[in-house]
Amino acid sequence: MTQYGGSIVQGSAGVRIGAPTGVACSVCPGGVTSGHPVNPLLGAKVLPGETDIALPGPLPFILSRTYSSYRTKTPAPVGSLGPGWKMPADIRLQLRDNTLILSDNGGRSLYFEHLFPGEDGYSRSESLWLVRGGVLRLDEGHRLAALWQALPEELRLSPHRYLATNSPQGPWWLLGWCERVPEADEVLPAPLPPYRVLTGLVDRFGRTQTFHREAAGEFSGEITGVTDGAGRHFRLVLTTQAQRAEEARQQAISGGTEPSAFPDTLPGYTEYGRDNGIRLSAVWLTHDPEYPENLPAAPLVRYGWTPRGELAAVYDRSNTQVRSFTYDDKYRGRMVAHRHTGRPEIRYRYDSDGRVTEQLNPAGLSYTYQYEKDRITITDSLDRREVLHTQGEAGLKRVVKKEHADGSVTQSQFDAVGRLRAQTDAAGRTTEYSPDVVTGLITRITTPDGRASAFYYNHHNQLTSATGPDGLELRREYDESGRLIQETAPDGDITRYRYDNPHSDLPCATDDATGSRKTMTWSRYGQLLSFTDCSGYQTRYDHDRFGQMTAVHREEGLSQYRAYDSRGQLIAVKDTQGHETRYEYNAAGDLTTVIAPDGSRNGTQYDAWGKAVRTTQGGLTRSMEYDAAGRVIRLTSENGSHTTFRYDVLDRLIQETGFDGRTQRYHHDLTGKLIRSEDEGLVTHWHYDEADRLTHRTVKGETAERWRYDERGWLTDISHISEGHRVAVHYRYDEKGRLTGERQTVHHPQTEALLWQHETRHAYNAQGLANRCIPDSLPAVEWLTYGSGWLAGMKLGDTPLVDFTRDRLHRETLRSFGRYELTTAYTPAGQLQRQHLNSLQYDRDYTWNDNGELIRISSPRQTRSYSYSTTGRLTGVHTTAANLDIRIPYATDPAGNRLPDPELHPDSTLSMWPDNRIARDAHYLYRYDRHGRLTEKTDLIPEGVIRTDDERTHRYHYDSQHRLVHYTRTQYEEPLVESRYLYDPLGRRVAKRVWRRERDLTGWMSLSRKPQVTWYGWDGDRLTTIQNDRTRIQTIYQPGSFTPLIRVETATGELAKTQRRSLADALQQSGGEDGGSVVFPPVLVQMLDRLESEILADRVSEESRRWLASCGLTVEQMQNQMDPVYTPARKIHLYHCDHRGLPLALISKEGATEWCAEYDEWGNLLNEENPHQLQQLIRLPGQQYDEESGLYYNRHRYYDPLQGRYITQDPIGLKGGWNLYGYQLNPISDIDPLGLSMWEDAKSGACTNGLCGTLSAMIGPDKFDSIDSTAYDALNKINSQSICEDKEFAGLICKDNSGRYFSTAPNRGERKGSYPFNSPCPNGTEKVSAYHTHGADSHGEYWDEIFSALELAEIYVKNRYGQDAAEEEKPYEITELTTSWVVEGTIHSDQIAEGWEDIEDFGETHLDFLKQYGDFENGIPVHDTIARVVSCISPAKFHECFINWMRDCHSSDDKDVIAIDGKTLRHSYDKSRRRGAIHVISAFSTMHSLVIGQIKTDEKSNEITAIPELLNMLDIKGKIITTDAMGCQKDIAEKIQKQGGDYLFAVKGNQGRLNKAFEEKFPLKELNNPEHDSYAISEKSHGREEIRLHIVCDVPDELIDFTFE
Structure with a gap:
């Protein structure tokens, strides 16, 4: 029997008992807080979830505090933290005649009906069960049946015990009584008390946490000890008011001061309940089974008290005060101020009803609160106003409408128990949520565009499957204990989890989609002790008693050691070689100083709220200013220049003025989407569909890019006009949503003829690894891997080309290519030590200083030594060789702009470029436009030199996206060279045309009439193909990098010979009965394409053979139908690169060096040996040399190697660094393959070395040595906000290239869902896990919201109708036309069409009607097109x-x-x-x-x-x-x-027996009643005349139960 819980009479309806920190949230019903924080719905000052103790382990003892100034009508007794405060253990069940009242640790009172032994009550609003003991087993169909069996038998059978839980996975909260020592004269056992208190917890594995209560004495019934699930013992030191008063007097005497008034007793009742005056003074760790020796000599936490028994201070384990609280003199327990150590004090004022009316922040926003019936007005100190409209009372009060500061309105709908059902945004669009009636779990989310995500759960409320709007499905399976044992990702990858301990939820092994197994061992506290990868290589971890990682030991002797201070703050990290980096903090815990191994110091200063206001590195300072709302309003660069920002009332950026005065403005719609941007007069509009996906942009009133999506929401193509040419990118995906093809096309401006097409296809093996890439017009590139995907080799077609050997850390140690062998070794600290070839001239040895900076590269030919500033910038190079000794200095201003060489130009007075626009250097004069783009570069004529007007002038012209589209170089006002560039919608260059000066037939020198045309093909962000009229050069890169590996050159004439029809094309062109062509359905084309690829690879699958057999065909017959394959002659070379990926040589398969070059540190070519006239244009990673301009094309921008910087500002703005022109200031170690620069890498945590790494330590995320520590840190920072807002937050855990872990910013979701991939790992790092505030599975990941409605992924593509149909006509218009024809023909049968021509005629007749629903820009398609498109559907x-x-x-x-x-x-x-x-x-x-x-x-x-x-x-x-x-x-x-x-x-007359039976029950003659309504119709049909008489009458009683057999 199951009873249902009654109404909640106080507290919250939104947060449960058993939250991760033990917090129940009557402090914030409805998930609404304001400021620091206040719950305006209750008018209460609240502090949710401040954690004082949280040691790792199963069922850990987590001591957290919550405060609420809200006074309930039936308060529970004051707990040991004083009035207003609650702890997790403050749970009490009152047993009344016919009612059970559960008062939880947040002040709620839940009413249940009386329970008989073995019965349970369930509260839908709280998803909470209350069960009474007395039965051995619950019914097998009960959700708690399995969890019930985890309890000891004596607990299950005791009818006097009650148990509560909020999940079928547990844990149980045991509600019992404190055993009392009987008096001497007592004969019979004392009756049980009319209440139950929390005595412990039991999880689903039978592990227990026990609360020890005193049986006698002044603390009888109070908790004085706790044993956690790992066996640790904690002692809780309690004090009475008299003891605290005596202690205060003794301290005053010892201090020589007058004792303050400290009464020996307290009033027995407060507004927050009965008060016995007993308070918690300290918590000690008294037994630690893993670390039994040297227990802490100080308490883990200590509390200070006011004379009135109010919590005044909290001290951490180092005895440092971390919190202080002040209370109202008149109302005991009403908090009027609080502060964190090192932070400002926040004060509060109340009205006569005890509601907060003011929140005063001396260093930030203050708030006022005005209360009306069902309406609360919140006004901040910037005079911004929000109005909350509410419904419901007490814990069921919810905000149903919110008026925002900008006047916009959002609305929410809730069900009867306070669960969110719908949210309507400021634009009036509604997202609907469908919670399960019983569990409250979200089963469906429907977004405003009608797309839905569905979630399915098992009997234990565990997610078993989730289907997203695109139809992809995630599936999960569990064992009998509820542990995850298998997960099938949307792309079909399967991961399995194995467990060796039936009493643990931690996996001992995982098997990934490749079949590779990784094993883990864990401490009794649930900390990772060792991780063994699929190759058997192990990483070991050491921890201290507080759960902090102290060492990591990896293979190959690599170790890292970490030290902490008494507060638990990281103070030192040391590597295997003893290089130590130290860290210092201020009183508030902010990182103030990073001390490098060489002793150099980098400092950061903070404002009152912990925001960085000044960073100093090597004597250079940057500063940041904030307004009262905490928004950055001004940046001051090292040069003293300023960038300023302005915001709207909703804190959205609306204006940015850069260091150079360039101003950009931003406008947003009601929902916060960017809809208009202005950049120095350049106006861009952004347009979206109902799913908030970009559909097109307009710039200066003209359409720029267009995005198109298929029915699954996947991107199908992007197109735009570049220099008059229509340029598009098309995508294809498999059914699992994985990218299988990317095609770039360029069409002629006038004729629309296809000028260029380039396609790269991708294939996946059975394990889901993207191991095959098919470059345009090349055989397949296959990556050979081992384990979970470590690279072991590479094949081109069927030819093995490259082999890799790796060490126990999977680092490359040997690379083989024919006779070429490259060996690589590493230092004990893991840095590159040497790269040696079997050709000595390219041997290189690397030397590093203690700070991790590369200071020397030695080779047989020369040695280069590098010097750095204290900021990590490269300042000089010293090159020595036979007969060579030269030093080259690099001078920059404080912001990193290049200055004249002080040795070559000692008289120069230039010290900085305040606006970062270099106006002159030793060779050129520069001019810029208002967008900061370089527009002109002219030869500099030195002073004293007579001008001859022979200066060369370079001019640069840009499109509206700041991309270089036109370049000219002139001399004597005559053009020397001119070039134009085309780009695809993603900004990738797809073509260039170059006109050069030449002598014509008349002898006159002028630009050539016909340009030299070069085409470019891409695979993602990597340039893979360069083709001109003579040759095609294709580059194969090392997987996941911009380092080139293989170069393939094919003569253009040879390419022409490879043109052939596909098998599908051949069959379609000759497949008609009359020998004419036919059109195959797309599915058949795909099957034929697959068959053809298998035949060409000589690997025809059994599936294809069976299919052919069912058609009466053989493989040989199909092979005979295929056009012959011509294999062109190709030149294949291996790129030999330096440590950055810069090519140094091209090696033939015979091991010969056929091209080599030498560069300076910024990528300038110094020497080149090219006896075979090979074209090698790759420079630093991601760069291509343009001979006509001398610039390097760098994906998003153009790089000037002479200046070591870009000619335009960073497209991502300040995210790429404060100097918007800057390349990496240490190009020896850092690269920028995308042209987007350093600041974002530092901020995101992607970089680890050099200036970027140092900057990252100050502005980037905190980093840890384990996934567990990272997840804990992320959750600890966001958990309180999650609890109070009643929203889920999620993000990813990433691993950088040094093996350390960090978390991405939390993504705010809904009540039961958030999508971590909205906060992706930055480029260059690896996703290893995810975190969610609403829980995690047994292995620390929580993927059930992968299809959250907040993440409508727009990165995939599937072309439904085929490219030909899509390019000629719009398929949806043809579908509309044919559907309208069908409907019209159904209504008017005399208009039914007989063929495709009739449909065309129908369309011409109804064109005006059809245009109401489609564009039909080109009119009605011809009938052949209609037939072709319809046949594809x-x-x-x-x-x-x-x-x-x-x-x-x-x-x-x-x-x-x-x-x-x-x-x-x-x-x-x-x-x-x-x-x-x-x-x-x-x-x-x-x-x-x-x-x-x-x-x-x-x-x-x-x-x-x-x-x-x-x-x-x-x-x-x-x-x-x-x-x-x-x-x-x-x-x-x-x-x-x-x-x-x-x-x-x-009933028909020809149904003899039925008709006769019916006539007997209801004779037709009875219908001849004039009172009945009737009418008759007559018609001729089917060769006969039919007369039908219709009579309407009541059903006779005889027919009610009429049956016929």
């Missing part, structure tokens, strides 16, 4: 969509009659092919005159079986269904009734 899919459309049009509220009948389709009989006529069963809506459903059946006798299938498609609730007599079957009638419809019972 899957009939089954179209049928399904059509029926769904009809169903939506056919409202369920209609009182309609649906006529179901079968007909034979005329002209469908084909005697020559022995094909019978087609029979169709249709459902006709008489109200709408529409066929709303239709299904085909081969024979008329099959109507009986087809009608139920048709009914499945229809919504017939409340409708009358009519069929002929054949359809009046028992099964059909039952189905109609089950679907909520009514049916008309038809």
